[in-house]
Amino acid sequence: xxxxxxxxxxxxxxxxxxxxxxxxxxxxxxxxxxxxxxxxxxxxxxxxxxxxxxxxxxxxxxxxxxxxxxxxxxxxxxxxxxxxxxxxxxxxxxxxxxxxxxxxxxxxxxxxxx
Amino acid sequence: xxxxxxxxxxxxxxxxxxxxxxxxxxxxxxxxxxxxxxxxxxxxxxxxxxxxxxxxxxxxxxxxxxxxxxxxxxxxxxxxxxxxxxxxxxxxxxxxxxxxxxxxxxxxxxxxxx
Numbered sequence: 001x002x003x004x005x006x007x008x009x010x011x012x013x014x015x016x017x018x019x020x021x022x023x024x025x026x027x028x029x030x031x032x033x034x035x036x037x038x039x040x041x042x043x044x045x046x047x048x049x050x051x052x053x054x055x056x057x058x059x060x061x062x063x064x065x066x067x068x069x070x071x072x073x074x075x076x077x078x079x080x081x082x083x084x085x086x087x088x089x090x091x092x093x094x095x096x097x098x099x100x101x102x103x104x105x106x107x108x109x110x111x112x113x114x
Numbered sequence: 115x116x117x118x119x120x121x122x123x124x125x126x127x128x129x130x131x132x133x134x135x136x137x138x139x140x141x142x143x144x145x146x147x148x149x150x151x152x153x154x155x156x157x158x159x160x161x162x163x164x165x166x167x168x169x170x171x172x173x174x175x176x177x178x179x180x181x182x183x184x185x186x187x188x189x190x191x192x193x194x195x196x197x198x199x200x201x202x203x204x205x206x207x208x209x210x211x212x213x214x215x216x217x218x219x220x221x222x223x224x225x226x227x228x
Contacts, residue, residue, distance in 0.1 A: 003158075031213060042118075042205050042218030043159075056215065091159070097213055101147055105159040 002026075004106035006092050012112045013082055020078045021109045025094030032075050033103060034067060035091040036060070043091055049075060050097070082113045116141045118208050120219035127196045128227050134181075135191045135222045137206030147209045148182065148189045149216065154202040162204070165189065193224075201226045 005024045013019050025032050030051050035043035046065070047057045051072035061067075064082075069075040079086055089110050093103040117140045127133035139148070150162040165173045165182050173180050177197075181190045193200055203223050207216040 033215065035216075040220070042207075042220050043216070045215040045217065048215055058215075093159075095213065101149075101164060101209070101213060102161045103216060105151075107158050 004092055004094050004104050006090075006106040006109050008109060009107060010110045010112075012114065015082055015084060015113055017082055018078065018080045019082060019111065020076055021090055021092075021111075023075045023077070023092030023094075023106060025074070025092070026096075026104055028096065029094035029104070030072065030097045031095040031103075032069055033093040033095070034075070034077055035093065037089040037091055037108070038087075046077070046090075079111075082111075084113045087111055087113045116143070116146075116208055116210070116217050118206050118217055118219040120206055120222050122222045123220070124223045124225070126225040126227055127193075129196055129198060131196055132192060132194045133196055133224065135193075135204050135206075135224070137189045137191070137219055139187050139189065139206070139208050141187070141208065141210075143210050145211060147211070148180075149207040149209070150178070150180070150191045151205045151207055151218075152200075152202045153205065153221075154199075159205070163191065196226050198226050198228065200224060 007022045033048040034046040037043040049069040064080045067077045089108040091108045092106045119138045146167045148165045153159040163175045177194045203221045205221045206219040
């Protein structure tokens with residue numbers, strides 16, 4: 001069990017470019033969550049999956065954001081036409097669902113939009 | 115909407131002493147879960163302790179314990195015998211049903227004074 005991994009760890013992009021982040025959950029965790037954390041704030045929920053089904057999306061997730069979890073394994077979060085306000089740490093977490101309420105967090109991807 | 119409030123942006127405590135971090139929340143739900151997560155500098159967020167709202171007994175995990183006051187919607191974290199490794203951001207979080215998204219407070223930065 002290697003924990004939740006995220007790639008890349010850091011991303012610098014220019015405004016208007018598209019970026020994609022990847023999250024690999026702990027094996028056999030059927031729930032996967034995305035959060036966004038800005039400096040000095042707690043993480044804010046973006047979306048979550050149970051297996052391959054996207055169960056909820058936050059109103060924070062504008063139509064420039066899309067997330068997928070094909071085959072219920074890894075997940076990707078894409079941001080199109082990035083804006084400076086998108087600069088944040090993007091956190092992924094996974095949970096086994098049954099028997100445990102704990103969410104296991106990855107190290108995050110820090111996005112800087114210039 | 116559910117909200118979580120942490121009114122102490124920063125706290126400090128002498129090593130080996132006891133410190134209490136405050137958290138209040140607002141919800142109209144009857145079935146919910148409360149958590150304290152720890153985010154060490156440049157490291158992943160990890161679960162410290164959780165409390166099910168239906169349980170009257172306060173949760174305890176080694177040196178960490180909570181004071182859960184359901185009527186007052188208060189959920190404080192007590193750290194006994196503080197250690198240097200306890201230095202971190204501490205986030206109070208709320209979830210409906212345990213498996214759902216987490217709603218976080220803004221965090222309390224805890225400094226341990228040697």
